[in-house]
Amino acid sequence: MTSNAHLAADSGPSTELTLLIPCFNEQCVLAQFHARLLNAVEQLNITFEVLYINDGSQDDTAAIIDQFSLDPRIRSLHLNRNFGKEAAMRAGINEAQGRAVIILDCDLQDPPELVPLMVQEWRKGFEIVNMQRRSRHGDSWHKRVTARCYYAAMDQLIDGFDVPREVSDFRLIGPNALAAIRAMDDNAGVLKILVSWLGYPTTEVNYDRKPRQAGQTKWSTLSLLNLGADSILAFSTRPLRLYSYVSGISFLLGSLWIAGVATFGEPTYQHLLMQAILLLCLGTAVVGEYVARVLAIISPRPNSLCKREQP
Structure with missing residues (x-):
């Protein structure tokens, strides 16, 4: 793994929030996403950094996020190859300098305009703020059916804690939860299930999932099946x-x-x-x-x- 990280001027212990963005072949949508993200976050009275994780993209994603990194509030981290979203998110969590982290995709299905609402819930005392899909208009019939099957399997096969339905990786993770995740190695399990396993004060905020603005989904049927198998095998006997x-x-x-x-x-x-x-x-x-x-x-x-x- 190689890093092209430009340290933000306000990064360090004083940075309150890291916006963690995994990217894989997203050149078509990055400029629009970046503009909307900054417009949303700059309205907050909070010190922040944006950390882009390039997960082995084969298009111009790397060059685009390096150009973003000329802004001292933006950093980029480049993985040697495509390790997958789970590995990219864990690399970003280990690299993040903010007290809290918000993970969101850059395809604009997770609206950046919801970031202030997530920060507001965090300031109320919630350690985990999950964004829960109220609708999935942007997803195909196949994706909606496989998602229902996934959450039904989690309900039946995982003991001891609840896995909220219709919650993906779009969430805020607070300081205590971040410290707990960092104390475990990268084989601790699927992040979305691991966050629920932690048991910290959690809230769900409903939102409408938007259609993908450009590019194609990276989730195939096989990758969804692998995610389900990894979730069950890591957390359930x-x-x-x-x-x-x-x-x-x-x-x-x-x-x-x-x-x-x-x-x-x-x-x-x-x-x-x-x-x-x-x-x-x-x-x-x-x-x-x-x-x-x-x-x-x-x-x-x-x-x-x-x-x-x-x-």
Whole structure:
């Protein structure tokens, strides 16, 4: 990873807000987005920086954001190749110098004009401000259906905390949550689920998702499936536990049935083979339970987080 970072004049401990913008092949919309973003943020009485993360773009995105960086309030960070949005956001969080971070896409589906409202909610005392889609007029039928399936799966398969529906990466993350995320390595899990797992005071603000202004979506069906799988595998052992229950019950019922056959009839080779298969399934479930325990032990996430320290 190489960095082309121009340090802002007001960056450092006094910077209150970092606007973190992951970019991948967004040359067509960057100028419009940048103008609208600055117009929105400059109305706030707050010190800020804008941090563009170029995620290995192959168009003129890198040159455009470097030109933006001539403004001392703007910085750019260039990744060696396209590592994906999750990696770009984590790189930006580690690089950000503001006390709080707002993540938003530059395709203008997440309106920059909502930034002042997010800051207002933060000043009320909320550590996390999630922007919750009230409508998805800019998304295709396929994208809306896959999103519903994703959030339904999160509801069923993740224990211990709630994952708000229709909330993507468009959010404000406050100082305490940022410190907690930075204390974990990059394998701590999908950021949108990790933020919910933290448990800090959170609010949702509804908004209407706008159509993409230019360019094409970077989310394919395969990438959406990968996001769902990563979200579940990083934060839930429920699928494995369900398999263990099914294996145990199947083994018990199968053993009772074969015992009945042995008592009132003559067991066959097929009966013995079925018992062996059931025993194999049960053994696989037991091994899986131990694997899940090992994953929990080596997880970069701590067992708990303190709301505040003892004064």
